[in-house]
Amino acid sequence: GGRGRSYRGGRGRGRGRGRGLGGGPYGGRGEHSAGENGDATPQAGFDPNVPKSGGDNGGSHDELVDLLRRLDGKSYPAYHDIESSTRGWANDDDGYTLYVARAQSDPFAKPTRCRVIVKGDTAKFPTVSYQNRIRPLRQ
16 A cells, blocks of 8 residues: 555566466466467577567667657557667767667567667678678598
8 A cells, every 4th residue: 555556466567477377387378488389499480690670769879869759658568669770879970770660568578679770881890790700622
């Protein structure tokens, strides 16, 4: 009781972590859990280098800043509005794009997944960085 909040024992009210929600003694079924036939292989077509699909919002850096100011102080689910798995939030002045694949849905969830793509002329890596070293073949 007290101050309008009720206490519910346990560790939060997240989904898929408790027993009885499918998938064995530890709950939930993630992308690497057993499939329908019981094997423990990843789902067909799974590529760990491709971000999971999220919302396809996106736009300019200024639009992202405005959105984050509107979201400040809101509940975690509201932050799904920043998800931009394919379009991204572009900062053309500084030469990078931010992609947010999946926003954190509650304080106990996995952290927000994002990636930043920096344009080559912004990064200014030397061309030798892109070259493969020539090695002799072993027989």
